[in-house]
Amino acid sequence: MAATRMVVIGGDAAGMTAASQARRRKGPDELSIVAFERGRYTSYSACGIPYWTGGEVDGPDALVARTPAEHRERGIDLRLGTEAVEIDLDRRRVRTRAVGDGTYEWTGFDHLVVATGAVPRRPAAEDVPGIDTDGVYGVQTLDDGEAVLDGLGRDGVRRAVVVGAGYIGVEMAEAMLRRGLDVTVVDRADQPMGTLDPDMGALVREAMEGMGIAVEFGAAVREIRAGDDGRVRAVVTDRAEHPADIVILGLGVAPDTRLAREAGLPLGEHGGLLTDFSQRVRGHDGIWAGGDCAEVFNLVSGDTEHVPLGTHANKHGLVIGTNIGGGYATFPGVVGTAVSKVCELEIGRTGLTESRATAAGLRYATATIESTGRAGYYPGAALMTVKMIAELGSGRLLGVQIVGREGAGKRVDVAAVALTAGMTVERMTSLDLGYAPPFSPVWDPVLVAARKTAGKLRE
């Protein structure tokens, strides 16, 4: 009997975790595994690129969790420089093109894992003339990281403009600051961090300005101007011209689902593949999807969204590999947790913002409090602002946003678990959270927020 064949498209977190996990459960005589990756790296941490380009961590090798050689040693037929160009669902085969010599090949599959990841959003050249100018960089792959470092190494680079003030934008702003550059961040939104409510985003903005980052919000980029040498010279917005020797595009990413769309696989309203709880593509036995090319179910809002995060991609891969390997695993969904930092500022969020809650048809109360992360008298105690949102009537927690210094970011984890459990804020007021002066005031900031929110609900 011939072995079952598993074909993986995409050699990063979701795809290679699926491959590794399936291999752990089934040997080569039972399951053959072929993985296609168009680049030259596997299983790498794109999330590490800001710290690599900022000089805090080495790269690119340190960002690779498992090398191609390691995957091959584990019995995975990994083909680098090989791009999947077509999925033929009827004949259950994938067509690939070798990046090197351009030769095409068909490979049959019993199980197909679509893990094609995401592509950075990039304005079209007709919308923003000059967007392809030398010195304008995206930040998605390790090759992008390398390119940014090359750009930084050029003579006379001292002014950076970061376009986009989401996670990647603010992290890259920190990276450029660390490189000693003058940094300007521009975004068409009125505040940074669109995943926060505007009142919390305003705190991030203030902190960024305090770090010496110039910001222009509420302004769209109109043009990237080049100098006579063809290299970037300035970023022009509705209102201003920002001189720039290097430009970083931090506009977020969109699911890379061209192949899936052409094959007729179901996509959600955010452009990502739709899967069931087992990460099987909806309605397609033997076709699986995970990572940045898939949408995820949000347990709080009850709809799907696109959350490109390595932690989800790894979980998806584990679930897919377990299921293909004959086990049983599910990914129940997310609650929308994300953490980030800009220099000393930590930002955490989970659940729904006010606008998301309203869009989901929910009515709510909110409360915002300030508290130290340690006992007020303990050295290093610094303020954080916690905003909590809870449903009217049920009193159920809907979301938490935290902006502050040390200890602020990961404090949203408590709320993430409470959201998962469908806990009310009233119940949260008496949560038994760890207390000792170096770690928390007697009332943890999350508890203080819960108390105030519970009070609002009673009004």
Added chain:
Amino acid sequence: MAATRMVVIGGDAAGMTAASQARRRKGPDELSIVAFERGRYTSYSACGIPYWTGGEVDGPDALVARTPAEHRERGIDLRLGTEAVEIDLDRRRVRTRAVGDGTYEWTGFDHLVVATGAVPRRPAAEDVPGIDTDGVYGVQTLDDGEAVLDGLGRDGVRRAVVVGAGYIGVEMAEAMLRRGLDVTVVDRADQPMGTLDPDMGALVREAMEGMGIAVEFGAAVREIRAGDDGRVRAVVTDRAEHPADIVILGLGVAPDTRLAREAGLPLGEHGGLLTDFSQRVRGHDGIWAGGDCAEVFNLVSGDTEHVPLGTHANKHGLVIGTNIGGGYATFPGVVGTAVSKVCELEIGRTGLTESRATAAGLRYATATIESTGRAGYYPGAALMTVKMIAELGSGRLLGVQIVGREGAGKRVDVAAVALTAGMTVERMTSLDLGYAPPFSPVWDPVLVAARKTAGKLRE
């Protein structure tokens, strides 16, 4: 109509929070509030004493959350230096003695709040000769802290022996290290931190030795030896004699319930007052108890225990004050969360240890993992060890213990919420916890532990 009278015994967290909260809800015309405190401080953080004596924080004023004057301004008739000596339940009155002039007085009440706190455990002089020698200090009140600082200020003090290696013991060991002393910790248990399983306690022990703290475990203190000047000279155990210029007793505390016992109020097997969910003393309308003199219900074990922690005391006070003030509040119970640190080492625990689980009639699986608290490549990533315990059959989380460096301690909060929600470890494997390289690896250590524990449950 005469105002209802609320009498509070004990001027620290539980009692004064109850008084303040009741006052917030009812003015002096509706409710008169009298509070008796035998010492001279109110609302102070005893948990801060190790950091004060270690020189990290100022004291004692910084450790006082609200001064007597502030309480009085809020309309609380606070009587310092006044010790309650008898509770007369039949006639609903409390007898007090003025510490200054020894005069006695009766005060009637409608509501009585028993918040008498805890007393440090201290061996009897017949069991440990010399225990009352000059230079032997307990650590419970701000006056104790003052005494330790006086002791440290004496000439020639360079060797400290800490008796007891629980929370207060290890924190005081750090404090003595910070003061530049040679530190020895002795405990009759085989490992420090009896609230951890021995395998996790062993990690704390190793770390303490690595910090240059001398330790002797599994040995009882037999005698405290004094020099010719009457001051402490050595601590003698079963096996050794440890030279000492200062001795700190960190043997934990017991509920201070002499008054309550004499009045016939119900006590639990740990010697603390038994209350219902509203913090009313069981079976006694209008009699309330909270803080270190009360036992708390453990939601995981299903029985009551004594957990002297300021965070519980504050919550109890809030619940009592709300209820006396005409509102409605409850304290549902604890899950046994505690965090601590010794120098750079962080220790967190929540739920049941193996022995507690066994004592509760539960069968379980355990798993222990090592992981970094940040992405492995991110600067400062340091290892932590996470042990997880889950019930066979149901798969329900029973407990988590974490020992490690930065970010280890408060990570138990995630497990504390999961315990509160009765979550299974299988469900925990897909929790949406915050991920970014400076905050966590793609698999948070708690998730790694949950995965391994879930695997054990399937075996």
